[in-house]
Amino acid sequence: MTNDCKECNGAGVTVKFDKTHEIFVREDCITCALEERYREQLFKRLSSSLSKASVERLAKTLAGLVIEISSDEVLDRLDGYSKSKEYDNMFALISVIGEMIK
Numbered sequence: 001m002t003n004d005c006k007e008c009n010g011a012g013v014t015v016k017f018d019k020t021h022e023i024f025v026r027e028d029c030i031t032c033a034l035e036e037r038y039r040e041q042l043f044k045r046l047s048s049s050l051s052k053a054s055v056e057r058l059a060k061t062l063a064g065l066v067i068e069i070s071s072d073e074v075l076d077r078l079d080g081y082s083k084s085k086e087y088d089n090m091f092a093l094i095s096v097i098g099e100m101i102k
């Protein structure tokens with residue numbers, strides 16, 4: 001589901017007129033469903049490719065990406081978690097950065 005979907009404007013559903021029953025029906029947006037499926041498949045392919053890299057290379061790439069896209073507030077929190085060795089909190093925050101910058 002994307003906000004720039006021309007079919008549903010991000011609602012994830014479209015309303016169509018059913019001529020047989022003469023009623024309006026809500027249907028899942030096919031464009032969004034296809035986009036979501038593509039992203040799921042891309043996630044699997046990229047994960048598979050990245051699994052061939054070393055832990056050090058993955059860690060440096062992820063750290064660089066996180067620093068590049070995060071706000072100062074998020075970076076301060078990550079720095080705090082890193083210093084106090086709160087790795088679960090650090091990963092939890094990293095895993096939602098994508099949602100925070102949308």
Ligand SMILES: [Zn+2]
Pocket residue numbers: 001002005006007008009010011012013029030031032033
């Ligand atoms: Zn849509």
